[in-house]
Amino acid sequence: MNDTLVFPALLAVRRRRPRDIHLYFALFAGSILVFCLRSLIGGANGLAADFLAIAGCATCGWSWLLTRALFRRDAPDALPWPWGLVLIMIALTAVLRWSPAGPVQQMGGKVMELIGSTALLLALVEPLLGLRGAAQGERRFRLIFAAAYATIMGIGVIWISGAPQGSWAAQWGDQVKIACAFVGLLGAGLAVWYRGRHALADGARPRRVATDDDRALGERVLRLMTEDRLFTEPSLKVADLARHLGEAEYRVTQCVTGALGFGNFNQMVNQFRIEQAQQMLSDPRCDHLPVLTIALDCGFGSIGPFNRVFKARYEVTPTVFRNTRAGKLV
The missing domain is CATH 1.20.1070 (Rhopdopsin 7-helix transmembrane proteins)
Incomplete structure (x- = not known):
């Protein structure tokens, strides 16, 4: 099937x-x-x-x-x-x-x-x-x-x-x-x-209007995430990303929540981590890897936060996600 x-x-x-x-x-x-x-x-x-x-x-x-x-x-x-x-x-x-x-x-x-x-x-x-x-x-x-x-x-x-x-x-x-x-x-x-x-609104404050400089910085941030895979560092902080970019921390934060549209820095990093994990769990070539290994490879420090973030995104645990893809669940 x-x-x-x-x-x-x-x-x-x-x-x-x-x-x-x-x-x-x-x-x-x-x-x-x-x-x-x-x-x-x-x-x-x-x-x-x-x-x-x-x-x-x-x-x-x-x-x-x-x-x-x-x-x-x-x-x-x-x-x-x-x-x-x-x-x-x-x-x-x-x-x-x-x-x-x-x-x-x-x-x-x-x-x-x-x-x-x-x-x-x-x-x-x-x-x-x-x-x-x-x-x-x-x-x-x-x-x-x-x-x-x-x-x-x-x-x-x-x-x-x-x-x-x-x-x-x-x-x-x-x-x-x-x-x-x-x-x-x-x-x-x-x-x-x-x-x-009448769904409950998130109550977030209106985001700062992104400038051309913010959008240019946003492209640099995305390159670091996608090409350099900076999100795989478990203890990644705003200060670390700012140091790689040579920018002030507040500028990076403004870019993340403005030009890139994320709620905060951790939300952005976790999205890259979860998307990478989803790709690995969907790849039959990674079936030999334990879920914990995939979590650590994607930048999570332990299995607990990985399970919570993954389930919040896909509404199933990583193990269920993998087993369903592999046809192990009826």
Whole structure:
């Protein structure tokens, strides 16, 4: 079978995987439904009640991850620690549910309250971080989202939780919380729908207009990269490139981000490295070379950064890329 036809087709299938924003929405929606079900059954005990408590404990954490995905371009797959924080909440809830009453359980409950409150606050702050420089439509979306989120939290968390005993808010607290949860779920769905039709801009500042000198310098930079293969030096810095060119560092940086159109110096270097790696992984004559060797030959210092940059570009790992080209995957 023709590899030139099979490989792009398989890559296209992999590119249609669900976006992280949809995964976070599904997790948030599931935790909302579990929270509502738990509220309806009240203070029941048993394994089912324990499961509902554990499954619904991370609602505030999932809301934060969803908000990050809505308002940050680098949120998906970029940082593992937010996921870790949510998983800690789930594990801590499981420990508290099955541990005897005492000081340890009380302290754990306080820690859970602190983590949950922090996640709620972070979810409120996320849309406000990108207000500066945002387009009018994006700015309006962020402000509406933040206002709606603050209103729901103000009613469902602050007002109901702080209501005095015997008051209307205390008596109908569970019903109000369930109503707020469903309003929040509806709002989150609308936000995901809106983001799907209005992609998040990169927020980068307008680039400096390139001059003729910048373009001439850009040609020299490209020659060093393509002909002298300067990108294969693992510790290559702007200062090193400037020294080869006999130019000031700021001039090289202006050229890279202006005339050449890259976001920064590292982005440019990694693009040359990844393109070279892709060529080697696609070449049957290089099949005897381990992936690590190819990574080092292309200028990466270790396999970890190489895998991350390659997957960000081609949406598959280098090993999967090579095996797919070689017809080893079904």
